[in-house]
Amino acid sequence: xxxxxxxxxxxxxxxxxxxxxxxxxxxxxxxxxxxxxxxxxxxxxxxxxxxxxxxxxxxxxxxxxxxxxxxxxxxxxxxxxxxxxxxxxxxxxxxxxxxxxxxxxxxxxxxxxxxxxxxxxxxxxxxxxxxxxxxxxxxxxxxxxxxxxxxxxxxxxxxxxxxxxxxxxxxxxxxxxxxxxxxxxxxxxxxxxxxxxxxxxxxxxxxxxxxxxxxxxxxxxxxxxxxxxxxxxxxxxxxxxxxxxxxxxxxxxxxxxxxxx
Amino acid sequence: xxxxxxxxxxxxxxxxxxxxxxxxxxxxxxxxxxxxxxxxxxxxxxxxxxxxxxxxxxxxxxxxxxxxxxxxxxxxxxxxxxxxxxxxxxxxxxxxxxxxxxxxxxxxxxxxxxxxxxxxxxxxxxxxxxxxxxxxxxxxxxxxxxxxxxxxxxxxxxxxxxxxxxxxxxxxxxxxxxxxxxxxxxxxxxxxxxxxxxxxxxxxxxxxxxxxxxxxxx
Numbered sequence: 001x002x003x004x005x006x007x008x009x010x011x012x013x014x015x016x017x018x019x020x021x022x023x024x025x026x027x028x029x030x031x032x033x034x035x036x037x038x039x040x041x042x043x044x045x046x047x048x049x050x051x052x053x054x055x056x057x058x059x060x061x062x063x064x065x066x067x068x069x070x071x072x073x074x075x076x077x078x079x080x081x082x083x084x085x086x087x088x089x090x091x092x093x094x095x096x097x098x099x100x101x102x103x104x105x106x107x108x109x110x111x112x113x114x115x116x117x118x119x120x121x122x123x124x125x126x127x128x129x130x131x132x133x134x135x136x137x138x139x140x141x142x143x144x145x146x147x148x149x150x151x152x153x154x155x156x157x158x159x160x161x162x163x164x165x166x167x168x169x170x171x172x173x174x175x176x177x178x179x180x181x182x183x184x185x186x187x188x189x190x191x192x193x194x195x196x197x198x199x200x201x202x203x204x205x206x207x208x209x210x211x212x213x214x215x216x217x218x219x220x221x222x223x224x225x226x227x228x229x230x231x232x233x234x235x236x237x238x239x240x241x242x243x244x245x246x247x248x249x250x251x252x253x254x255x256x257x258x259x260x261x
Numbered sequence: 262x263x264x265x266x267x268x269x270x271x272x273x274x275x276x277x278x279x280x281x282x283x284x285x286x287x288x289x290x291x292x293x294x295x296x297x298x299x300x301x302x303x304x305x306x307x308x309x310x311x312x313x314x315x316x317x318x319x320x321x322x323x324x325x326x327x328x329x330x331x332x333x334x335x336x337x338x339x340x341x342x343x344x345x346x347x348x349x350x351x352x353x354x355x356x357x358x359x360x361x362x363x364x365x366x367x368x369x370x371x372x373x374x375x376x377x378x379x380x381x382x383x384x385x386x387x388x389x390x391x392x393x394x395x396x397x398x399x400x401x402x403x404x405x406x407x408x409x410x411x412x413x414x415x416x417x418x419x420x421x422x423x424x425x426x427x428x429x430x431x432x433x434x435x436x437x438x439x440x441x442x443x444x445x446x447x448x449x450x451x452x453x454x455x456x457x458x459x460x461x462x463x464x465x466x467x468x469x470x471x472x473x474x475x476x477x478x479x
Contacts, residue, residue, distance in 0.1 A: 054385055082389040090387035100378035103478050104400040114386035117396055146478045166386065 004066075005032040007170050007201045013052055015045075015063030015225075023225045024064070030170070033199035037212035037233070040222035041248055046205040047097075049222065054092045055085055066091060067169060071215065090118055093163030097175040099155040101147035103175050107134065107158050108143040111165040113231045119166065133161040137191050152168070153184030160191055164200075171195070173204040208223050209252050222247050265448035272439045279435025280456050286349075286431055287418045287460070290356035294417065297357065298364030302402075303394055305369045316365070323362030329423045330360050336427040343345040352431075360417050367413060371406035372398070404475040411468030415461050422457075430457055440445065 008030040015023040023045045030036050038046045051057040053064055055072045058079075064071045071088050074080050081087075101110050111130035115121045137157040147155055156176055163171055176192070177185045191212050195202065196215045206212060212219055213233045216230050221229040221236065223244045229236065240246050269276065304316035323331075335355040344378065346354065375398075383397035403410070425434040436453035440446045 056381060056385060086384075086387040086389040089385055092385070094382065094385040096378050096382060098376070098378050100376075100382035100395060102379050102382070102401075104404060112477070113396065117392065118387040150478050162386075 004234050006030070007032050007034075007066065008053065008203070009063075009065040009068075010049075010053065011063045013049070013059045013064065014200075015048055015052055015057060015059050017064045021225055023052065023059070023232075026222070026225070026227045027062075028220050028227060028230060030201060030203060032201055034074070034217045035196040035200075035202045035204065035215055037216040037219045038203060038205045038222060039207075039209070039212060039219055039248070041251075042226075044222040045225040046222050047174050050174050050203065050205050053092060053170075053172060054089050086118065090114070090166055091169045093166050093168035093171040095156070095159045095163050095171065095173045095176045098179050099152070100145070101155055101158055101162070103147055106144050106146055107150070108137065110147065110158060111162050115165050115167075130161070130165050133164050134158075136194075137161045138187075151184060152180045153187045156180065156188045157191055160188070160195075164195075169201065171200055171202045173202065173206065175207065177206065177208055209237070209249075221248070262448070265443075265445040265478050266452070268443045268445050269439060269448045269452050272443075275435050275439060276432070276452065276456070279432040279453075280460075282430055283421055283432040283457075284460060285420065286353060286356065286421050286424070286429070286466035287414070290353055290360060290421070291414045291417050293353070293357040294360035294364050294413075297361035298368055299394075299399065300348050301361060302368040302372065305365060306372060320362040320365055323359055324366070326359075327422045328355070328359055331355055331424065332423055332427060348424075348427045348429045352427060352429045353420075357419060357426070358423060359420070360413060363413050363416070364410065367406050368402050371402045371409075375401060375405075404471070404478060407471035407475060408468050411471070414464050418457060418460050418464070432464060 006029055010029070011027050013023055013026045026045075026049055028036070038049065040046050048057055052059045053071070055064075058072065063073075064090060069088065072080055072085065079256070084095060101261075102113065105113060108127070108130055111133060112123070112126050115130075116123050117125040131140070131143065134143055137160060139154060139157055139161070142150060142154060142158075147158065150158065159176070173192070177188050180188065185208070189208065192202075192204070192211070193215050196217075204212075216233045218230060219233050219236045220227055221240075221242075221244075229240060229242050229245050231241070237249065238246065240249060269429040301316055301320065304312050305320065307313045307316070332352065332355040335346070335358075336348065336351040379401070380393075380398055383393050389395050402452070421431055424431055425437060428434065432453050436449045440449040443449075
């Protein structure tokens, strides 16, 4: 049997904003090829957790390892320089809620910018790969368009392709469909489902319960900054262990019944 | 009156060399002020209080000094500290330093209203420090601030007229020497005004082409 490789190890991460504890002692691990969906009520710290992984937010306590390498703190135990941190960040792709495409660059240039400028890979090779990625997300004909001319769903598909162009070891999704009109959510979820099937390692913060149930290998339920429950989606959705998770799911079920989701 | 303009026409070589000097001076100062602004703006936005405070003091200080006085200080005042510059160098330095403060403030204003996420995406994708500013932060700033920067360039052209007081042979200086030699003040100065206006039209053409580039991305 092939060895299962741990890609991400989050150990005891805590974060406060002012006096408020947003994350307290959160630990979880992600194996290669896993799709972890992080669920929980708004304000439970999901996005902060995601942003701590690549140190967009600096955790107050705890350790984060990517393929065994500590993020943010170097061998001497001190905080990494921006340059060293940037090196590690190039191995973690990120997809943002509001797409965060670079407005001055075309779609193709958005995909090529970081691989060429930061990873210093040969332009021709990056371009070929970027064109293939655009074909994969169904946007080949938009390669010379500027982001402002795209629909939300198209923007987010570009956002995903841009992250993939980095050839990342890990992909982070921060509520990738929350800013989309309901009819555009599907086209983005299709792309994400394909990635899950292909064995991309992903951590996805989402409110799309249907997607989590179907595509996640595991769910992580956060509540008030704590990792309350983790397990297979089947078990979590049909038979959650904790009262909080049960209440959370009931509220969602209520929303669905009332046509709000 | 026609006769007066005839005199100005006869002195056209002087006037044109003044126009050329104004154009060269303003272009160099605008480029240098913008480049200096590129350094000052990140300093204004710096998270290190000492850096942002120092930049703020400089920018606010410059903006409160009348340009004429500042040009006097650079040309007549600096020699007291052993810094003696010729009129071209001190004129260019005064125009550049003075307007760099405005450029920095213009770019800062454009920066604070930019959405945060694209910059965060730059950081998340491994951009940092100078490369983050140059590749990710600055281009959208230039596109959105383009018209205001163009406006400041027009201001630079007009400020350059003050440099006649340090005997810099620019357009106002040329018009002024024509009028004193032949006593044709209206004809000499109105001709200079139209030449300034022509320069500003060139800037405005440049601004509207930036506008078209920006529009495609909006």
